[in-house]
Amino acid sequence: xxxxxxxxxxxxxxxxxxxxxxxxxxxxxxxxxxxxxxxxxxxxxxxxxxxxxxxxxxxxxxxxxxxxxxxxxxxxxxxxxxxxxxxxxxxxxxxxxxxxxxxxxxxx
Amino acid sequence: xxxxxxxxxxxxxxxxxxxxxxxxxxxxxxxxxxxxxxxxxxxxxxxxxxxxxxxxxxxxxxxxxxxxxxxxxxxxxxxxxxxxxxxxxxxxxxxxxxxxxxxxxxxxxxxxxxxxxxxxxxxxxxxxxxxxxxxxxxxxxxxxxxxxxxxxxxxxxxxxxxxxxxxxxxxxxxxxxxxxxxxxxxxxxxxxxxxxxxxxxxxxxxxxxxxxxxxxxxxxxxxxxxxxxxxxxxxxxxxxxxxxxxxxxxxxxxxxxxxxxxxxxxxxxxxxxxxxxxxxxxxxxxxxxxxxxxxxxxxxxxxxxxxxxxxxxxxxxxxxxxxxxxxxxxxxxxxxxxxxxxxxxxxxxxxxxxxxxxxxxxxxxxxxxxxxxxxxxxxxxxxxxxxxxxxxxxxxxxxxxxxxxxxxxxxxxxxxxxxxxxxxxxxxxxxxxxxxxxxxxxxxxxxx
Numbered sequence: 001x002x003x004x005x006x007x008x009x010x011x012x013x014x015x016x017x018x019x020x021x022x023x024x025x026x027x028x029x030x031x032x033x034x035x036x037x038x039x040x041x042x043x044x045x046x047x048x049x050x051x052x053x054x055x056x057x058x059x060x061x062x063x064x065x066x067x068x069x070x071x072x073x074x075x076x077x078x079x080x081x082x083x084x085x086x087x088x089x090x091x092x093x094x095x096x097x098x099x100x101x102x103x104x105x106x107x108x
Numbered sequence: 109x110x111x112x113x114x115x116x117x118x119x120x121x122x123x124x125x126x127x128x129x130x131x132x133x134x135x136x137x138x139x140x141x142x143x144x145x146x147x148x149x150x151x152x153x154x155x156x157x158x159x160x161x162x163x164x165x166x167x168x169x170x171x172x173x174x175x176x177x178x179x180x181x182x183x184x185x186x187x188x189x190x191x192x193x194x195x196x197x198x199x200x201x202x203x204x205x206x207x208x209x210x211x212x213x214x215x216x217x218x219x220x221x222x223x224x225x226x227x228x229x230x231x232x233x234x235x236x237x238x239x240x241x242x243x244x245x246x247x248x249x250x251x252x253x254x255x256x257x258x259x260x261x262x263x264x265x266x267x268x269x270x271x272x273x274x275x276x277x278x279x280x281x282x283x284x285x286x287x288x289x290x291x292x293x294x295x296x297x298x299x300x301x302x303x304x305x306x307x308x309x310x311x312x313x314x315x316x317x318x319x320x321x322x323x324x325x326x327x328x329x330x331x332x333x334x335x336x337x338x339x340x341x342x343x344x345x346x347x348x349x350x351x352x353x354x355x356x357x358x359x360x361x362x363x364x365x366x367x368x369x370x371x372x373x374x375x376x377x378x379x380x381x382x383x384x385x386x387x388x389x390x391x392x393x394x395x396x397x398x399x400x401x402x403x404x405x406x407x408x409x410x411x412x413x414x415x416x417x418x419x420x421x422x423x424x425x426x427x428x429x430x431x432x433x434x435x436x437x438x439x440x441x442x443x444x445x446x447x448x449x450x451x452x453x454x455x456x457x458x459x460x461x462x463x464x465x466x467x468x469x470x471x472x473x474x475x476x477x478x479x480x481x482x483x484x485x486x487x488x489x490x491x492x493x494x495x496x497x498x499x500x501x502x503x504x505x506x507x508x509x510x511x512x513x514x515x516x517x518x519x520x521x522x523x524x525x526x527x528x529x530x531x532x533x534x535x536x537x538x539x540x541x542x543x544x545x546x547x548x549x550x551x552x553x554x555x556x
Contacts (some may be wrong), residue, residue, distance in 0.1 A: 064264075
């Protein structure tokens with residue numbers, strides 16, 4: 001009986017957590033990001049929407065260490081990439097293909 | 109602290125050593141579209157180049173070069189190898205007595221101008237290269253061509269995003285990001301079988317593959333670009349080994365020749381612009397004379413400007429208007445002039461061109477050029493001759509591929525028809541039109 005109650009409680013919390021996490025949408029167009037910087041909360045997502053007619057490739061870099069950036073893979077035209085931010089900090093976002101495309105995400 | 113400094117400098121030292129090693133292993137004249145760059149980035153030619161074929165750069169192409177030719181789609185593409193080949197037909201206003209060149213007729217010549225092989229792309233994460241070797245189908249010789257090996261990093265300078273880098277190259281201005289400077293300037297190919305004016309400033313191509321230089325550059329805040337480099341002349345044995353023949357009787361750069369570049373630029377989305385200055389100071393041993401006989405001294409100071417307008421930045425194959433201009437002034441001091449009054453000389457070259465690329469497929473271009481300077485010296489074939497030449501170049505180029513929807517992604521073609529019109533040629537107005545040239549070329553490029 002206790003097990004069923006626990007499962008029901010967890011099942012009720014899942015949509016609650018999803019409802020709390022917000023998603024901010026950034027448009028990639030003309031080989032630039034639509035925003036230079038955004039601020040989100042821990043657990044929020046940022047969605048990158050490729051509106052160019054060429055591939056992009058999102059890199060998420062924490063601090064100045066560009067050697068350990070998270071590579072989100074090739075993003076064909078029209079595709080969106082959803083990036084969760086699970087810890088606080090300042091992250092540089094760039095395109096691996098287009099080095100002039102840069103923005104930052106501050107996670108609080 | 110000492111250990112930390114050593115660690116910070118180790119990548120730079122390693123990069124210089126790697127760049128030097130690469131130059132020794134291999135060895136450009138004109139810049140071309142390089143499909144291995146397209147393969148590495150997953151981008152069509154038109155993303156980097158106006159008209160979907162090199163070498164005229166768009167903002168992304170400049171950023172790719174600035175960052176050391178290493179940007180990629182994250183996949184493995186090593187080694188980045190590519191090839192180009194182009195052939196042509198040349199007709200001149202008047203027959204050239206004795207033939208346009210050895211093995212060629214006095215007029216109406218078909219030729220395989222060049223076949224080139226490239227290493228063009230990343231070497232390591234922050235080190236990349238553009239290395240071209242070329243078989244010259246007119247001179248029938250194989251040689252090292254333009255080479256630019258780069259190490260680049262991003263760092264905050266005074267709290268502002270900046271890119272710094274090192275370049276090892278064999279041609280002043282080959283490292284430049286804009287198409288107003290000599291090596292990557294319009295016209296992007298021209299007939300090797302047509303007469304060309306005798307006088308040219310030194311920085312306007314005479315150092316090509318004759319020197320080796322190392323430089324450092326910084327792009328600060330996407331606004332200010334500075335570059336400084338030091339070039340040394342290559343010895344005759346080295347030039348011979350790299351395929352530069354003949355060496356005997358040609359000029360040699362003596363000592364160290366400093367090169368500088370300062371540009372202010374910005375990209376505003378649809379439009380981007382640049383104004384700047386560049387130059388070089390070089391001591392030249394004329395005509396391969398023995399060392400110790402005195403050197404001539406040349407100081408070239410130039411100004412340049414660029415403007416580009418992209419009609420639809422979200423569309424890679426958008427129409428693009430481009431304009432470039434430069435003026436180069438040269439101050440000449442001769443150690444042993446044939447006439448004492450000619451110990452000093454000067455030369456000034458001006459060029460301006462504009463192109464309208466339609467859907468990155470058809471690109472008409474027009475250029476006006478003028479060179480004038482002092483009488484005699486090295487500027488003219490005769491003691492009292494004038495070096496003045498002027499005219500225009502008209503061209504239409506067609507590139508069927510290199511766009512996002514192109515049928516083939518592994519290569520490209522460029523068909524161009526060019527007309528060179530002279531109003532003055534080596535000081536002469538009368539007969540200048542005899543040198544007018546019709547040049548039709550077909551260029552193919554592909555990656556391996």
